[in-house]
Amino acid sequence: MSKAFHSYKNPSLAVDLVVFGYHDRKLSVLLLNRKEEPFKNSWTLPGGFLQIEECLLQVCNRIMKTKTGLENIYLEQLYSFDEPGRDPRGRVISVAHYALVNPQRFEVVAGNMANDVQWFPVDTVPQLGFDHDQIFGQALQRLKSKILYYPVGFELLDETFTMTELHELYECILGISIDRRNFRRKILDSEYIIATGTKREGLKNRHPDLYRFNKQLKQNNFQLHIPS
Amino acid sequence: MSKAFHSYKNPSLAVDLVVFGYHDRKLSVLLLNRKEEPFKNSWTLPGGFLQIEECLLQVCNRIMKTKTGLENIYLEQLYSFDEPGRDPRGRVISVAHYALVNPQRFEVVAGNMANDVQWFPVDTVPQLGFDHDQIFGQALQRLKSKILYYPVGFELLDETFTMTELHELYECILGISIDRRNFRRKILDSEYIIATGTKREGLKNRHPDLYRFNKQLKQNNFQLHIPS
DNA sequence: TTACTTTGTGTCATAATTACGCAAAGTAGA
């Protein structure tokens, strides 16, 4: 890790990741308990330094893989943080990203860099090392505003999910209560989602296997459609 | 400048600036004609490398000052660009920013790094060096969407300005025509702006000096108010 | 003073949002 500091001319470049997950009707972030100084034994966002030949998304994926065991997840660049004192080891500029995962579909594993990796509901996040409180806050803000106009957030659910689950997810992320029936209409009217088999009995006849599966997971069959 | 490349472990860090100005009812960008390779004699966005002790905004201001002569202008971080081949000199990651200026209030001067500095209306921008076409496009997009929900864009006008000027600015940036009367109502209803002296005769009586000034610059007295 | 341009205000039709009612479909226990 320290080889990133051999250079004295340039600041070091890092990425930090705000990984959101949705579990038990709670929005959570994935935090890492650091094994080494600085901020040893503190909770921080997963992050790491850029190798010369990597591009930012590759770094994100590498860190995600090695530090948390997650792969192939939704990733988006957030903001670059460059406060001179943000990292006690020296001048480090971090290009923060945020990620969305469905925790049930992935096993989270602490890499050998960390004591522990754990999901924290966003309203019980402890104080974080570095400037990660700030990064986390900004990511949460971004998620809240983005979900209003873009169908991000489906990434947090199973491949198929019920209207009710989607509804709860929105209420949870936005922290408000939304009328179930108005929400339903809005989602179905929107261009983002194509709903098929909205009739329960139709679903029962046309997709009996899916219907049976639904009996456990309460799933309807919505498909995500990103407009051009 | 080449000292930024002494490091081989870390990518170099740079900023690029998309400087928007509004002049003659046209939205323009400030472009620089390069004196040196790469892209010698091509038009590019102003940009430059980060010194170790600087933070990003400082770099932006320094570059703005030395390359274009502009100072104290509105600046906002846009996005970080990191395509491996974006700079032929080596691995350079650029944190792009965009800026808003009122060209009439500033004199633009080419620094000694450039052959020329010039405003280009956004619809006649030539092909740019590096990946600056992409950066420029993204900045324009950001400006268009931001202006819809946040009172950015006042930075492009004089300290005081008429409703008509503001109206034209919006039509110009968004590239659509907006009903003058509906626009007016929306602006006045919004929390962003507090209008005083909306009656012309009232203005004449209460602010005769301002009124006289208006006769030249067609100014009403609107004040910008950023909500908390 | 007159003819013309710019600015301020209102009105009406249409569309979007919100707040509910209610019945059909599904579920679980006896």
Added chain:
DNA sequence: TCTACTTTGCGTAATTATGACACAAAGTAA
């Protein structure tokens, strides 16, 4: 399989926001 209960799908009415346009008051320049 009957019953009581929960979940889901659809509708309707009140409120609010938006878009299109008319018109008169104020300003301007000859």
